[in-house]
Amino acid sequence: MKIALPRHLATLQTGLFGTRANTSITVATLLVLWQVLPPLLRWAVFDATFTGNADACTRESACWAFVAAKLRFMLFAFYPPELQWRPMLVVTLLAAILAASALPRFWGRGLLLAWPVTVLACWLLMQGAFTATPIPSNQWGGLPVTLFVWAGCFAAATPIAVLLALARRSKLGGLRTFAIAYIELMRGTPMVAILYVAMLILPMALPEALSLDKMLRAMVMITLFWAAYIAEVIRAGLQAIPTGQNEAATALGLGYWRMQRLVILPQALRIVIPGMVNLAIGFLLATSLLAVIGIFDLLNAARAAAADPKWLGFYNEAYVVVALVYFVICSGASRYSRWLEKRLAGGQFHS
Known part of the structure; x- marks a missing residue:
C-alpha cells in the first residue's frame, strides 16, 4: 500500500x-x-576560539573572540564611543522608514513627507547636532553609513528617475534628447569615476563661499548616478503599459500629469518591482566603493578592524560578519519583492 x-x-x-x-x-x-x-x-x-585575546587564537580555526572585541568598530568605525547611541538611533530610524515603505497600508503623502524628515534627522544625528563638539564625516562609518547612503540616495534618485523616464518618452525633442544623453552618459561612467568627480571636480565647480561636506558631495553624485539606472527600469515598465490605457485616460478627460499619477505610473511601477529590488540589492553592495574616497562603509570598517595590530590578520572572520549582514538585508529584500508581487497581482490591466 x-x-x-x-x-x-x-x-x-x-x-x-x-x-x-x-x-x-x-x-x-x-x-x-x-x-x-x-x-x-x-x-x-x-575548533574555533570564542573568548580570550589574539594569543588564544590560531590561524587554523575561526577566532570569534576577534569579532566580540571589534564588533563595535565594525559597526560604527571611528565614531566616538560615548556617542554611539546616535548611529544606533540612525539605524533604527532607517529600519523603521524602510519597514513602513514596504507595507502598502502606509503608502501615501505622509510617507513621502516622512522620508526627507527621516533623512534630515539621520544627518543631524550623525553630525552630532546639539552636542558641544560636532562629529566630522571622517569619523562616520560602518553600518549606519552603508544604510544611510543606500536608503537616502535610492529614495532621492527614484523621483528623479521617474522624471527622466517620462522625459525619455516625451514628444518634445529637446527634452527627450537631454534625457537620453544624461542616462547614457551616467550609465557609461563607472561609479568609481563618479565618486572621484564628487571629491575632486565638484568642489572646483562650486562657488568658493559654498563648501559641501565630503559625504554630502558623494551622496549627491551617487543619487544622480543611480537615477539613470532606475530611469531605464521604470521606462521598461512604461513601455509595457498598453496604449489603450493612455487612450482610456484621455477619453476620461485626465490631463497628462493626472493620467501618469493615477493610471500609468501605478501599473508601470508594479511591473518593475523585481527590477527595482534587483537594482536596490546591487546598489547596496556598490556602497563598498565608498572606500576609494576614504569613507568607512561596513566592509571598509571590517577590513580596518582586521588591520588592528592587536588583532592583525583575522580578515576571514571580519568578512563573514559583513557577508551575513549583507545576506540578511538582500535575502529579506528578495523575499519582500516576491510577497509584494503576489499582493499586487490582482490589479492586472487589460488592453
Whole structure:
C-alpha cells in the first residue's frame, strides 16, 4: 500500500528526485556538501576560539573572540564611543522608514513627507547636532553609513528617475534628447569615476563661499548616478503599459500629469518591482566603493578592524560578519519583492 505524503513533502520529493536530472543535481550537491561542510564546521565551530585575546587564537580555526572585541568598530568605525547611541538611533530610524515603505497600508503623502524628515534627522544625528563638539564625516562609518547612503540616495534618485523616464518618452525633442544623453552618459561612467568627480571636480565647480561636506558631495553624485539606472527600469515598465490605457485616460478627460499619477505610473511601477529590488540589492553592495574616497562603509570598517595590530590578520572572520549582514538585508529584500508581487497581482490591466 502506497503511503500518501503530505503536500509539502511531496513537492519537495518531486523537486529533488522527480526527474533524472533533478536526482543527479541532488546527488552532486550532497557530495559537494559532504566534502565542504565537515572542514567548515571544524573551522567555524568545533575548533574555533570564542573568548580570550589574539594569543588564544590560531590561524587554523575561526577566532570569534576577534569579532566580540571589534564588533563595535565594525559597526560604527571611528565614531566616538560615548556617542554611539546616535548611529544606533540612525539605524533604527532607517529600519523603521524602510519597514513602513514596504507595507502598502502606509503608502501615501505622509510617507513621502516622512522620508526627507527621516533623512534630515539621520544627518543631524550623525553630525552630532546639539552636542558641544560636532562629529566630522571622517569619523562616520560602518553600518549606519552603508544604510544611510543606500536608503537616502535610492529614495532621492527614484523621483528623479521617474522624471527622466517620462522625459525619455516625451514628444518634445529637446527634452527627450537631454534625457537620453544624461542616462547614457551616467550609465557609461563607472561609479568609481563618479565618486572621484564628487571629491575632486565638484568642489572646483562650486562657488568658493559654498563648501559641501565630503559625504554630502558623494551622496549627491551617487543619487544622480543611480537615477539613470532606475530611469531605464521604470521606462521598461512604461513601455509595457498598453496604449489603450493612455487612450482610456484621455477619453476620461485626465490631463497628462493626472493620467501618469493615477493610471500609468501605478501599473508601470508594479511591473518593475523585481527590477527595482534587483537594482536596490546591487546598489547596496556598490556602497563598498565608498572606500576609494576614504569613507568607512561596513566592509571598509571590517577590513580596518582586521588591520588592528592587536588583532592583525583575522580578515576571514571580519568578512563573514559583513557577508551575513549583507545576506540578511538582500535575502529579506528578495523575499519582500516576491510577497509584494503576489499582493499586487490582482490589479492586472487589460488592453
